[in-house]
Amino acid sequence: MQPLLKVERLTKSFGGVAALRDGSFELERGSVHALCGGNGAGKSTFLSILMGIHKRDGGKIWRRGEQVEFNSPAEALASGIAIIEQELSPVPHMTVAENIYLGREPSARFGGIDFKTMNRNAQALLDRLEFHIRANQYMMNLSVAQMQLVEIAKALSHDAEVIFMDEPTSAIGEKEAQQLFSAIARLKAEGKGVVYVSHRLSEIFQIADSYTVFRDGSHVGSGALADIDRRGLIRLIVGRELGEEYIKTNEPTDVTGFAVEGLSAPGKIDDISFSVRKGEIFGIYGLMGSGRTEIFNCLFGLDTSSKGDVHLDGQPISVSTPANAMKQGIAFVTEDRKVTGLNLSDSVRNNICLASLPEMSPAFTMRKREEQAA
Template identity: 50%
Template sequence: MSTPLLHAEGIAKSFSGVPALTNGQLSLRAGTVHALCGGNGAGKSTLLNVLMGILQRDAGYVQIDGREVNFPSPHDALDTGIAMISQELEPVPDMTVAENIFLGREPRLMGALVDHRRMRLQAEQLLRELELHLPANARLGSLSIADMQMVEIARAISRDARVIIMDEPTSAIGERETELLFAAVERLKARGTGIIYVSHRMNELYRIADDYTIMRDGTFIETGAMADIDRHRLITTVLGKELDEEYAKYNRPGADTLLEVDDYGRGKDFERVSLDLKAGEILGIFGLMGSGRSEFLDALFGAAPAERGSARLRGAPFQPREPGDAMRAGIAYVTEDRKGSGLVMGASIKRNVTLASIPDVARNSLIHEGMEDAVATPFVERLQIKASSLDMPVKQMSGGNQQKVVLAKWLQTQPSILLLDEPTRGVDVGAKREIYAFMSEFARDDRAIIMTSSEIPEVLGMSDRVIVFRKGRISGELHGDELTQENLVRLSS
């Protein structure tokens, strides 16, 4: 085999004495896509941050074209041709698309002035090449999250980077954008660019990756060609153990109607939404970004109340004006944005678990810490939350464990209806399964779940029935045999 484009070996990195990475290893060939696999906490992000010069390694070496390199800062990595599209978008919302793409290396006029015309023209050409129908002079903040992500990708490509790191690039974008991204990846491969690709979505890896490297507990486990490893072995190697069936489903919808929604509407977000939810049911709502699915859940929870239509809960009129109303009626809402609207990131596990039920752990408005521990402790076991202590800040936890804390917060309110918006976004394979198992356990007796997801296998695997949203309206309902990928795609686009 010829000299790899990028080769890293023996990379180690500790934080405050706690090792996050003990033996990172990765060999990327030019013109290939290399899947970097591992659960949350496996050390993937740490390794990537070392490669990008965001973190400084404690041990090991990195070679580009066989020559050892050292990046004191991300700027040096960029100069050497390594770019990263990260999970956390870092755009400047008040600048235009073109300005964002060329941020920090704007075309110059007479060495000092920004050549806006040339910048716009170059940006337009790039967007055309990527088949992105975005105006180069649009303000970035006015775009959807998916479009912003595509701009990030365009930015990395425009740098003529030889190595592009894509960390969960599809977690916030829809089917169409994913296809555009993959087309762009193919073109990059043809140009000899090497791509390190991180995703929890197995389907994607099998579609575009050539090689894989598996990491677990901060250590390199194995590497090889994607063609030589099957799905089952990949997952068990990542987890280090055998797995149950991926979508565990034990719940059975009953006959009783729990919730009826009649002709719901709000502004331009959604309208004429009518549906019902049976006891014991997991109702899937599928739709692309902007189809109104999250907005509909917001309305059901009273976070942004419906303006039109009515709802009945167990036969009684239900009209939530604020989250408290819905909570008292037994509804809980796990939003899609954990960090933004689910957790207080700087606060401890304990405090986040009791966030929605503070009066439960207080007597006469005085917090009773013993009660607080008593409330939080059982959830750690029940949901298998991995944490050294209940006083650990949630921002130090992996995505999967954070999501379990959000679930614990809501379970403490003893809801009968759980609204789950993208319940497994940014959650590793192992935790995903635990969440699925929890869902099917929850949706029994007189309880039920409404779940939205943009991940088709998840929607198909977990839902008893799926309602498809398109441009703010219901475009169809699928049961039993009708639950296929083709039908979902047809009704949603």
């Protein structure tokens, strides 16, 4: 039987720099194939070529035994290939259903959009995937994790035979990840092929049947996951033996640096208390919608409805705005970097210095030399 997708020696360079030297790969029907490699290994470039986003410099692609070349994502979709990208791209002021069927909305009489049918089909898809999201919700009101689930539903709505999943669990919790894995199992049972990209090896060994490893833009190994262990896969990915994957070196002191008592916000969180010692990394866990993000919004002054006691270095503090929080030595890396963390149309330098404007501009003009040095 012909593989769903076969690729031989794909190459691609950008400005003389080789991003892909030898992208080779095979995907069988009814299987999950893990595409592995470190950052810069060439995985994203490889997927971009297969989706018609980038044009390859060399190599061959076969789809069901027929040699093909896709010049656009539309051509790849028409051939039954869809992708769930790591980088989310929602249209925030449209509904979930409108995002799922964007550009292929069902038609009503007189050339309008049949919103009733679109909402019904979108809700049926979300329910089948066990994603607890309403089709008529606006995307801008969803969390990052929920937006990721909508992206997954959008890709699966094409009824594609080959589905690329690029870090699909990077923004979702364990419960949502298990929902995704159940959906993948159904796709396998239907004879579809899934190419799964993830840095989480536990996920790969849980759901994948086979693997391909890229390193420095080249294919370095493929095979059945049943024939390799975690240590062997890591050796292929990094090119050498690794000792401990992560060595914990921080040692907390006995001094409490930050304490929260009875933190509440109407309808969001209720009576949250914890303390963090100096030198300690403190983790906050919970399912999607449990209030993790809301805790940080309150502590950074983004939610002005919150009540409770906060102590920093043993002294009570009151945080009313983000600027007030920053003056007291509190920083916040937000959940959604693109929307609430960065000014994407500005430079790296200006983004880095945004949090230090008073120091960089004491006289209403930016001190470029100090900005550049910082």
